[in-house]
Amino acid sequence: MTELCGIHLRGPILNGSGTYDAIAARRTFGDALLETFPFDAFVSKTITLAPRQGNPPPRLWETPAGLIN
Amino acid sequence: MRRTLAPFGRRLSTVTANEQLGAYNLITTEDPDGPPDPRPGQFYMLATESGWGAGASERPYLPRAFSFARASGGLSFLLEAIGPGTERLAGLEAGDGLWLTGPLGIGFAPPEPGTRPLLVGGGIGAAPLLCWQDELGPETRVLLGFRSSEHAEVASLFAGDPSIATDDGSVGHAGFVTELLREELDGSTVYACGPPQMLEAVRALCAERDTPAQLALESGMACGFGACFGCVVPTKNGYVRLCVDGPVLDANELAEVEAH
Numbered sequence: 651m652t653e654l655c656g657i658h659l660r661g662p663i664l665n666g667s668g669t670y671d672a673i674a675a676r677r678t679f680g681d682a683l684l685e686t687f688p689f690d691a692f693v694s695k696t697i698t699l700a701p702r703q704g705n706p707p708p709r710l711w712e713t714p715a716g717l718i719n
Numbered sequence: 720m721r722r723t724l725a726p727f728g729r730r731l732s733t734v735t736a737n738e739q740l741g742a743y744n745l746i747t748t749e750d751p752d753g754p755p756d757p758r759p760g761q762f763y764m765l766a767t768e769s770g771w772g773a774g775a776s777e778r779p780y781l782p783r784a785f786s787f788a789r790a791s792g793g794l795s796f797l798l799e800a801i802g803p804g805t806e807r808l809a810g811l812e813a814g815d816g817l818w819l820t821g822p823l824g825i826g827f828a829p830p831e832p833g834t835r836p837l838l839v840g841g842g843i844g845a846a847p848l849l850c851w852q853d854e855l856g857p858e859t860r861v862l863l864g865f866r867s868s869e870h871a872e873v874a875s876l877f878a879g880d881p882s883i884a885t886d887d888g889s890v891g892h893a894g895f896v897t898e899l900l901r902e903e904l905d906g907s908t909v910y911a912c913g914p915p916q917m918l919e920a921v922r923a924l925c926a927e928r929d930t931p932a933q934l935a936l937e938s939g940m941a942c943g944f945g946a947c948f949g950c951v952v953p954t955k956n957g958y959v960r961l962c963v964d965g966p967v968l969d970a971n972e973l974a975e976v977e978a979h
Contacts, residue, residue: 674945674963678823682727703957707979710939710949714777717941719949 652690661690669695721825721967723754723761725944729782729820731768734811735793741872743843744800744809747793748817755790759851760826760935760967762786764943765796767807768816779804782820784940784950786847786912786966788876794819797846797873823943824966827851830908831931835860839900839921841913842866845873847935848912852877860903864896864917897921904930909970911935919976932970936961938979953977 652659665688672692676683711718732748757763764782766772772780783804785796800809811817826847830836838848838861845863852859857878865871868889874881882899883891892899897920900909904925911921912935925932938950938961951958952965954972959965 668946669948670946671948671963674960677722677963678725678944679727680724682724686727704948704951706953707949707951708939709951710781710941710947712778712781712939715772715780717781719941719947 654691657691659690663689664691665689665693667693667695721758721760721828723757723822725821725823726753729764729766729818732794732817732819734815734817735813737809737811737813740797740876741869742799742867743797743870743873745788745795745797745876746808746811746817747795748819750794750819753794753819754822757787757790757794757822758826759854760786760847761822761824762943762966763794763796763819763821763823764940765808766818767811768818770807770810771818779807781939781941782818782943783808784823784938784943784962786935787822788846788849789853790850791853797843797849799843820943824962825964827910827933827935827967834906834908834931837900837903837907837909838862839896839909839911839913840864841896841911841917842870844911844913844917844935844937845877846912848910849876851910860907862896862899862903864899864913865890895920897924900924904928908932915976915978919978922970922973922976925970933967934970934973934976935967936965936976938966 652662730752732750734748736747738745766782788797789795800806840848841864861881864884866886871890884896909932918934940950941947943962945963950961
């Protein structure tokens, strides 16, 4: 059990704030995703009132042992 | 059905063969823990067990997305060694470990009623058309374009008698595969995979002739299942992620296939 700012979590693993789309991931992996959900709390990306298209591609660039997204 | 669910997480498979086919490699691996029925057009994220993400150059780092070529007699992938990821994959030997995540994305949809399927591939884009022809039947027409006779050796994997075009005229028609397509597309549903310039030519031709078409696009990916939004392509309705909304898109969704 982990406590974070007064919130009790199953463990200490949180995704970094970002675009992780758990709904899309469930479309790919089915309910197995929910049965073994990889995070103990889910952190969304910033949420805005109006949808945003985001930046034009390319959005990924591989670097030595890393990734710029 | 256009999507077979993937087991959650990546799994290690064992390579059984690496066959040189002219300029390409056909890598076959055993995937007993994966589904036996991926849909033609779906893809897998690949990374070798060793020599990936470390070492002198520390590249490749990201797994690489490949549509599967066949899923009978092992799971096979067609690739050309053109960079750090594909060069490492092309060096695989029987017995080596290959990490798999997949099958991912959505594959081809059946032909429009009253039409016959017509498969059009450019270069390495022939890969997903192999399993699609297996499913549609050996009589399915296939048109393939390559740079040279060395690349065109892949055509021998297809049933029937695929028509071939090469840039250098060393095999078949000297010119573009879209010139062959122009002669045959009436009454068909076109399925195309290849470089963006070819796909744009297919899209424009099919739009001009009011012919339904499905295009298997390509993009660099990091996750493969909708998390990173790195693989977006522009459509008439904004960006879509190729990994979950594609890689097969209806040509009518696109105003243009952009080069990348």
